[in-house]
Amino acid sequence: MNTCPENIIQYMDDYLDGDINAADEAVLKAHLESCIDCRKQYHELTKTIAFVQSASHIQAPADFVQKTMQRLPKQSQRGGVQRWLRKNPILTAAALFCILMSAALFTNFNNDQQFAFTKQENLVVEGETVVVPEGEVVTGDITVRNGDIRVEGELRGDVTIVNGKYMASSGVITGEIEEIDRAFEWLWYQIKSGVKEAASIFGGSEDTEE
Amino acid sequence: MDALVNKRIKKVLKGDQNAFAEIVELYQHQLYQICYRMLNNKHEAEDIAQEAFMRAYVNLHTFDQQRKFSTWLYRIATNLCIDRIRKKKPDYHLDAEVRGTEGLDMYSSIANDDQLPEEELMRMEVQERVQYEISRLPDKYRAAIVLKYIEELPLAEISEILDLPLGTVKTRIHRGREALRKQLSNL
Numbered sequence: 001m002n003t004c005p006e007n008i009i010q011y012m013d014d015y016l017d018g019d020i021n022a023a024d025e026a027v028l029k030a031h032l033e034s035c036i037d038c039r040k041q042y043h044e045l046t047k048t049i050a051f052v053q054s055a056s057h058i059q060a061p062a063d064f065v066q067k068t069m070q071r072l073p074k075q076s077q078r079g080g081v082q083r084w085l086r087k088n089p090i091l092t093a094a095a096l097f098c099i100l101m102s103a104a105l106f107t108n109f110n111n112d113q114q115f116a117f118t119k120q121e122n123l124v125v126e127g128e129t130v131v132v133p134e135g136e137v138v139t140g141d142i143t144v145r146n147g148d149i150r151v152e153g154e155l156r157g158d159v160t161i162v163n164g165k166y167m168a169s170s171g172v173i174t175g176e177i178e179e180i181d182r183a184f185e186w187l188w189y190q191i192k193s194g195v196k197e198a199a200s201i202f203g204g205s206e207d208t209e210e
Numbered sequence: 211m212d213a214l215v216n217k218r219i220k221k222v223l224k225g226d227q228n229a230f231a232e233i234v235e236l237y238q239h240q241l242y243q244i245c246y247r248m249l250n251n252k253h254e255a256e257d258i259a260q261e262a263f264m265r266a267y268v269n270l271h272t273f274d275q276q277r278k279f280s281t282w283l284y285r286i287a288t289n290l291c292i293d294r295i296r297k298k299k300p301d302y303h304l305d306a307e308v309r310g311t312e313g314l315d316m317y318s319s320i321a322n323d324d325q326l327p328e329e330e331l332m333r334m335e336v337q338e339r340v341q342y343e344i345s346r347l348p349d350k351y352r353a354a355i356v357l358k359y360i361e362e363l364p365l366a367e368i369s370e371i372l373d374l375p376l377g378t379v380k381t382r383i384h385r386g387r388e389a390l391r392k393q394l395s396n397l
Contacts, residue, residue: 013380013384013387016387017365017380017383019365041391044391044394044395045387045388045391047391047394048387048390048391048394049359049387051336051340051394051397052340052344052355052359052360052390053359053360053362054336054337054340055247055337055340055341055344055360056337057239057243057360058239058242058243058246059239059242059243060238060239060241060242060243060256060259061242061256064234064238064242064256064259064260065231065234065235065238067256067260068234068238068259068260068263068264069227069230069231069234071260071261071263071264072227072230072263072264072267073264073267073268
């Protein structure tokens with residue numbers, strides 16, 4: 001073998017790879033005819049390849065697919081939700097709208113823990129109680145949040161109390177008194193006043209048309 | 211074939227896990243075969259082939275559908291096999307003392323350079339012997355030989371699977387082939 005040209009091995013490999021040009025192939029063939037050692041090596045290599053290729057093709061076990069599927073990670077809840085959202089864009093938008101709206105309303109209600117009231121002339125504040133003093137006349141509606149109201153004088157207008165109390169007193173109120181204590185009622189009040197406003201706008205515009 | 215597979219892949223990506231079962235169905239035998247030839251152990255081959263499918267499923271969104279799915283899948287599997295072979299090597303020395311008690315599993319716990327006695331080799335069926343000799347090849351030659359001669363893949367694809375230049379793949383096949391020739395010379 002040592003006497004053989006080095007490129008013969010290279011040609012043999014190229015030939016077995018099916019990657020040899022005609023000129024090199026001719027050189028290889030001529031050499032194989034004259035050299036017993038190289039011929040022997042060539043035959044052994046082709047035999048080896050034949051043996052390896054004859055290794056019977058084995059099959060995966062019968063339950064392979066089933067077992068593989070069992071090993072897959074379960075589809076995550078998040079994935080499911082995301083898919084549902086993608087499939088139902090309109091419902092998603094509606095749901096999102098509802099969530100944001102109610103969130104806004106409730107935060108309004110819950111975070112609005114500060115005492116507040118509608119400013120009108122002649123009103124007196126004692127701690128967290130709004131007082132219409134005796135002998136005074138207050139004109140206009142009053143809304144009190146997170147506080148109480150006591151009327152000792154005269155109030156010409158409606159009273160709305162959110163998270164507070166109307167304390168019995170000797171005063172005169174010409175409008176309605178409304179106490180709102182719970183979130184639901186607050187919501188209802190918001191809707192009602194929204195509708196009233198809308199109605200008054202429509203009513204107003206009708207008026208101007210007339 | 212590729213169009214069919216890509217259709218399944220799109221379904222899986224949309225969340226249809228059952229479409230993946232069809233992909234497993236298509237490639238199970240080839241993938242199992244690669245693993246078995248690489249690892250020379252049925253239990254391990256099944257384990258690694260399943261693991262390869264599992265990883266393909268989890269990472270499916272990273273697969274470029276312009277490319278060949280089988281190449282990508284085989285690459286995952288051969289990498290897992292090579293990792294397993296490398297991790298296993300030190301275990302052999304621990305196993306060596308109890309080898310006689312392992313009975314049928316004995317072949318699987320034999321190290322590359324740890325040859326069976328001559329008479330045992332002579333008793334083997336040809337196919338069994340070939341399988342055994344393949345499993346004695348160094349892992350880098352083994353992968354190349356299995357892909358070339360058992361899966362009969364083109365060299366370009368093997369180079370992509372093994373992530374090696376074409377020249378390196380050729381060299382590994384040549385050396386693996388030469389090593390096998392010597393090992394099988396008495397057959």
